Amino acid sequence: MAKDIDGCEHYHFNRGRRRLETEFIRWKFPNECWIKLNCDGAHKKSVDLVGCVGLLRDSDVFSSQGEVRSIHKMKRDMISDLPNTILLHIMSFMMIKDIVQTSILSKRWKNLWKCLMDLKLSTFDFNNARIFGECISGIVSSRSKGNYPLRSLDFHRHSPFQHKIFTDLITHAISRGLVILKVVVPTNLGLPNCVFISHSLTTLHISSSSYDYHRRARLPMYLDLPALTNLHLDNVKIETDHNGHAQPFSTCTKLKYLSIDKCYFIHIKSVPFDVKGILHIMNVTLTDLTIKDTSHTPSNYVIFAPNLISFEVNDSPFHASSFPWVKIEHSS
Incomplete structure (x- = not known):
């Protein structure tokens, strides 16, 4: 998923000519011992439904290169890990x-x-x-x-x-x-x-x-x-x-x-x-x-x-x- 995000392409118009740009979007992990909430939402117009999701991640989810270190760690229930x-x-x-x-x-x-x-x-x-x-x-x-x-x-x-x-x-x-x-x-x-x-x-x-x-x-x-x-x-x-x-x-x-x-x-x-x-x-x-x-x-x-x-x-x-x-x- 991180590679897909990093490789996303956006097209812009520049003086009448289309120019290809690549924008890099990375997860900015929190400081050590902190937890960060990542949330997103979507709307499906055909059925008029709205959905949202939130994911809690700590500073160990990604390496310094932005790669996913552990799929298991990303999916764990971090709320229940709280005292x-x-x-x-x-x-x-x-x-x-x-x-x-x-x-x-x-x-x-x-x-x-x-x-x-x-x-x-x-x-x-x-x-x-x-x-x-x-x-x-x-x-x-x-x-x-x-x-x-x-x-x-x-x-x-x-x-x-x-x-x-x-x-x-x-x-x-x-x-x-x-x-x-x-x-x-x-x-x-x-x-x-x-x-x-x-x-x-x-x-x-x-x-x-x-x-x-x-x-x-x-x-x-x-x-x-x-x-x-x-x-x-x-x-x-x-x-x-x-x-x-x-x-x-x-x-x-x-x-x-x-x-x-x-x-x-x-x-x-x-x-x-x-x-x-x-x-x-x-x-x-x-x-x-x-x-x-x-x-x-x-x-x-x-x-x-x-x-x-x-x-x-x-x-x-x-x-x-x-x-x-x-x-x-x-x-x-």
Whole structure:
């Protein structure tokens, strides 16, 4: 093939007379220890089909004269020669449904995808909720058969979803030492309690749909999250005590970043309907606080955070005169 390419002839017109030229095209091999991708494509007009192919080659494929040294070496599966760390890194850029399908390639690939430390599951990557649910069930079932740790989970599903599949997924992730959880909670579901008593979570983002009329996505009155440093709540409901007060963050002894966006209170039945409620943000490690509450009757906030460095309310730096519903305390 190399000889055929080198000997290709191109005809050009030069001042009305045809002149024969020979152009030499050679593979420019990469530096040692590097791999180069050679790709090409073609279009067959009669059947309107397009095809493409890619070939990975290292620096040993061709000799210095450009001759093919080993046909066997050119045809070997160089993707499978890559170490697991690189293959897993490549998988991290793929959609989950394509990642799972790699398990059918060979025995080596059968369980490789399960070693992914970060999972991103979005309903937008699937044609319908049924296929999305089946994929998640298969993932949980397969990973449960071995000891596969999980570092982060990003789940996105605003619309209603199957309770068991969602609960099994979150419970499995927490049991595998999950560190980062970003979840858009389906409108018909709430989060299992294991999320709020995890000793491994350092980052927790909870977002709830505005169509969650039954207010199922709730934050309990007390959190047991000793490793948590970053907490973001978006449209989440916060449970209060019999006085209509909530103080969920004081037990988070490592919390540094807290964002509260359009959150509401859930009162127990003994609390009168007209009680507005107060959210106490009391945390000695908190350094960054963001509150967004643009309702006509915003909630009341009482803040004690002696190490607070940055404080924004409705996208503006906090000024007591502008936000009378926010009270800063200087002693607990």
